Amino acid sequence: MKNNEINELYNSIQNINIFESDKWLHDFNFISASIGTLLPKLSFNEHLKIAKKSAFYQILSSRDERNYDLIRQIKKIDFNLKKRILVTFHYSSYRLLNSLLISWSVPFKLVADDNYIKKQGDSTIESYNKIAKELGVKAYDFEIINAEERTVIFKCLKAINEGYSLVFYADGNSGIGGMTKNQKNIIKIPFLESSLYVRKGIAVIASLLKVPICVILLKRNILTDSVEIFCEEDIDFPENRKDENDLKACTINIFENLEKRLSEDPGQWEGWFYYHNFIEFSQNKPKGNYGSTSIFNNRFYGVGKLSGIFYILDKNTLKLIPISEEVYLELLNIIKHNKIEKDFPLLKSLKKEKIIINI
The missing domain is CATH 3.40.1130 (Glycerol-3-phosphate (1)-acyltransferase)
Structure with a gap:
């Protein structure tokens, strides 16, 4: 494999926007959960880098x-x-x-x-x-x-x-x-x-x-x-x-x-x-250390779609919380643009659960 081919492969992986792909987003949610448990000091941005690098080497x-x-x-x-x-x-x-x-x-x-x-x-x-x-x-x-x-x-x-x-x-x-x-x-x-x-x-x-x-x-x-x-x-x-x-x-x-x-x-x-299947996730949610400048608390939560089911993933427990497609699309839009409309119906409850955070 020539160096230019390696560079092309590396760049193609780096240019992936995980929030534009249902499969990438779903896979990344569980990768991020595993990294957050085994290497808890790393930020969400580091999770992204590790996931893309892992895909490259695979x-x-x-x-x-x-x-x-x-x-x-x-x-x-x-x-x-x-x-x-x-x-x-x-x-x-x-x-x-x-x-x-x-x-x-x-x-x-x-x-x-x-x-x-x-x-x-x-x-x-x-x-x-x-x-x-x-x-x-x-x-x-x-x-x-x-x-x-x-x-x-x-x-x-x-x-x-x-x-x-x-x-x-x-x-x-x-x-x-x-x-x-x-x-x-x-x-x-x-x-x-x-x-x-x-x-x-x-x-x-x-x-x-x-x-x-x-x-x-x-x-x-x-x-x-x-x-x-x-x-x-x-x-x-x-x-x-x-x-x-x-x-x-x-x-x-x-x-x-x-x-x-x-x-x-x-x-x-x-x-x-795949190693999320072999990690014992904690039932206790860590305090602070969000490690993110996103309104959506992507350090400890993720949104995704699996077999037509929309969900919020609690990365600390690996539990899936089913949500409607409407809520999923709204949360995905918040993540993409780091902006939230004040009339978002679930704003109060999501803030209470620290899924939405102040920055």
């Missing part, structure tokens, strides 16, 4: 997966990547990792949930073989192991014994159900300035297989057209898979790597688009 990652010039120039890291549990996140140009492992002749199998396999399984396998062919390297017996099948442990053990590594995306929680799905497999960990519900399966599998964990993150620099690789070598596997404290400590250790990257550059994480 697209760039897909294009970088087959950016062969970039792939060839990245040197293999000085670490044994075979017969390991390799963990990464949907951060920056994350799709490059598979391509790099192929380029470096590292045999691996991907471990993913049923939702991923149904939606992207065939295309992922096809992509693996095409990339290996284009790079002129050996294509190993690549497969995607279903993390939700009972045979997952046996398949993972077989892969390790045959010299393969196992690749996991620790934040691969985009499936339906959120924190209510398979609760026995989910634990709560501290994260940034709040907490997340995450899967403990990686720690469990590592404990069962007695295999060390290596966390790898990629950070794309579009100015220099380069990639920086962050690698934490050999996180110890939990000695006792039934010890919840050991599993939690291992999982926290894994996620600390993402936490550090987000503290430095939150805009490169794709997870903002």
Whole structure:
């Protein structure tokens, strides 16, 4: 992907007006809610920047997966990547990792949930073989192991014994159900300035297989057209898979790597688009700190449309308040122009709830 193409993509994302698109506005409401909980000191304008940057890197990652010039120039890291549990996140140009492992002749199998396999399984396998062919390297017996099948442990053990590594995306929680799905497999960990519900399966599998964990993150620099690789070598596997404290400590250790990257550059994480399903939102509304010069309190509220239903979103509780189309259009007009008519029927009640604020 050439620099001018990257610049065109970046500018096209920056020029998006989220208030002109029902889908963008709806997605942004939940992105903003997540940012407000995990990084509460950031202003609404920072939320906008992070959302657009995240969308940019989401697209760039897909294009970088087959950016062969970039792939060839990245040197293999000085670490044994075979017969390991390799963990990464949907951060920056994350799709490059598979391509790099192929380029470096590292045999691996991907471990993913049923939702991923149904939606992207065939295309992922096809992509693996095409990339290996284009790079002129050996294509190993690549497969995607279903993390939700009972045979997952046996398949993972077989892969390790045959010299393969196992690749996991620790934040691969985009499936339906959120924190209510398979609760026995989910634990709560501290994260940034709040907490997340995450899967403990990686720690469990590592404990069962007695295999060390290596966390790898990629950070794309579009100015220099380069990639920086962050690698934490050999996180110890939990000695006792039934010890919840050991599993939690291992999982926290894994996620600390993402936490550090987000503290430095939150805009490169794709997870903002779906991680509201795994955040426990507070029932207590923060006082002050609106962080906005808008009459509409867009720091703590959003308006949107979903499947023909118009709503106000309380970003602190993630609760939707149904409203009429007339009220929705009036609020959208207030947001767009930062101006309100004094005869707006709901002015008094919205001010009382601090959805409309004085500036």
